[in-house]
Amino acid sequence: MKEEIFVSITPKSPIYLGEIKPNTSFLSSKNYLPGGLLLGALGEYLVRSKREGEIREITKKIRFGNFFPSRGETLWAIPFPVTSLECKREPGFKPKSHGIFDSLLVSLAYEELKNIGAKFPVPLDFKCRYSDSNSNCNGRMDRALGFFIKEKNYEKVSLTRISQTKVAINRRRNTAEKEMLYSVTALAPKGVFVGRVWAANGEVELIKEAIEAIGIGGLTGRGYGKVELKESEVRVEPIEKRVKEFNEILRRVWKDLTSISVNSGFPNEPQGFYFSLDLLSPAILRDQNGLPTLKPNLNWIGTKPELVFISNSSTFISGWSTAWGLYKETYMGTSMGSVYVFRVDSEKDISYEELERIELEGIGERTNEGFGEVLICHPFHKEVEQV
Numbered sequence: 001m002k003e004e005i006f007v008s009i010t011p012k013s014p015i016y017l018g019e020i021k022p023n024t025s026f027l028s029s030k031n032y033l034p035g036g037l038l039l040g041a042l043g044e045y046l047v048r049s050k051r052e053g054e055i056r057e058i059t060k061k062i063r064f065g066n067f068f069p070s071r072g073e074t075l076w077a078i079p080f081p082v083t084s085l086e087c088k089r090e091p092g093f094k095p096k097s098h099g100i101f102d103s104l105l106v107s108l109a110y111e112e113l114k115n116i117g118a119k120f121p122v123p124l125d126f127k128c129r130y131s132d133s134n135s136n137c138n139g140r141m142d143r144a145l146g147f148f149i150k151e152k153n154y155e156k157v158s159l160t161r162i163s164q165t166k167v168a169i170n171r172r173r174n175t176a177e178k179e180m181l182y183s184v185t186a187l188a189p190k191g192v193f194v195g196r197v198w199a200a201n202g203e204v205e206l207i208k209e210a211i212e213a214i215g216i217g218g219l220t221g222r223g224y225g226k227v228e229l230k231e232s233e234v235r236v237e238p239i240e241k242r243v244k245e246f247n248e249i250l251r252r253v254w255k256d257l258t259s260i261s262v263n264s265g266f267p268n269e270p271q272g273f274y275f276s277l278d279l280l281s282p283a284i285l286r287d288q289n290g291l292p293t294l295k296p297n298l299n300w301i302g303t304k305p306e307l308v309f310i311s312n313s314s315t316f317i318s319g320w321s322t323a324w325g326l327y328k329e330t331y332m333g334t335s336m337g338s339v340y341v342f343r344v345d346s347e348k349d350i351s352y353e354e355l356e357r358i359e360l361e362g363i364g365e366r367t368n369e370g371f372g373e374v375l376i377c378h379p380f381h382k383e384v385e386q387v
């Protein structure tokens with residue numbers, strides 16, 4: 001039986017995550033540690049310890065989530081949902097900047113009310129509402145990117161990259177040639193990465209052994225990717241509480257919107273119970289016919305909730321094969337931060353165990369490498385005012 005375990009990864013040397021974007025020779029670096037890197041290291045460790053025969057059985061028992069940059073072992077940083085917005089002119093959290101908020105619940109109530117015939121004086125438009133004694137900002141908003149943590153206050157977290165110029169040695173002549181200089185951009189050994197692993201009790205010890213022995217990412221043979229791994233205590237609100245709060249705030253927003261609609265006669269409460277499914281990593285989704293899609297196709301045991309709202313975009317996905325030091329084929333996928341909202345008639349039609357199972361299993365393909373990692377009712381959706 002798998003259970004959710006939080007793990008922190010502290011880099012002891014730069015981590016090389018370089019990836020080659022399709023159709024260009026441009027080298028970029030991811031800004032988090034995808035679970036696939038850990039799975040790859042575990043596989044390599046088993047091969048090196050002459051346990052190839054156990055790879056299939058062991059990796060079936062473990063699902064790796066993704067590890068996001070944080071500044072403390074017990075602080076889980078998560079990506080902003082695509083619906084969160086910040087001021088274009090003064091991006092960032094208050095009080096240093098103009099604040100960040102999430103537009104999902106307002107957009108959801110607006111769309112649902114429009115569906116039942118409500119009309120509004122102006123189309124939905126989000127402007128920066130920051131004001132001080134001198135002026136109101138009223139500026140344009142942009143999608144908030146990256147990761148945040150909440151200790152006492154919200155804080156954005158990011159990572160530091162370092163570039164090192166390497167000299168390729170011509171093995172035959174054993175000389176360094178000028179045209180053989182190349183540069184490696186890697187994550188600096190700073191801060192800590194925190195994320196989830198779903199494993200049976202006791203498997204974390206094996207993961208720790210493997211990852212610390214092999215290292216993660218590319219160029220491990222040249223000293224890159226040395227890390228320390230630890231089990232970590234992270235406090236996360238239970239799903240039921242998150243879903244209930246999501247609906248409470250939706251009710252408040254709904255009421256505010258009905259009061260500004262130009263026509264009347266609409267229920268001043270949502271006619272159903274809602275929850276969101278938020279992607280913490282890219283997902284590889286397929287429809288019933290096996291064709292790529294951007295919509296999740298969930299296996300519900302009970303009543304099937306209705307998908308009523310989508311905010312997402314597509315992305316290229318490639319895999320990393322540690323054994324070969326190569327990228328695997330590229331897929332089209334749904335990007336990190338994508339948001340899906342589902343509706344059921346009332347709270348009793350929702351099974352919280354079912355939602356827990358979805359978080360445990362993830363959605364789509366290659367979930368054991370960190371793809372399709374989800375969070376039900378991302379806590380940032382509660383921030384309907386700029387924070």
Ligand SMILES: [Zn+2]
Pocket residue numbers: 087088089090098128129130137138139
């Ligand atoms: Zn502003």
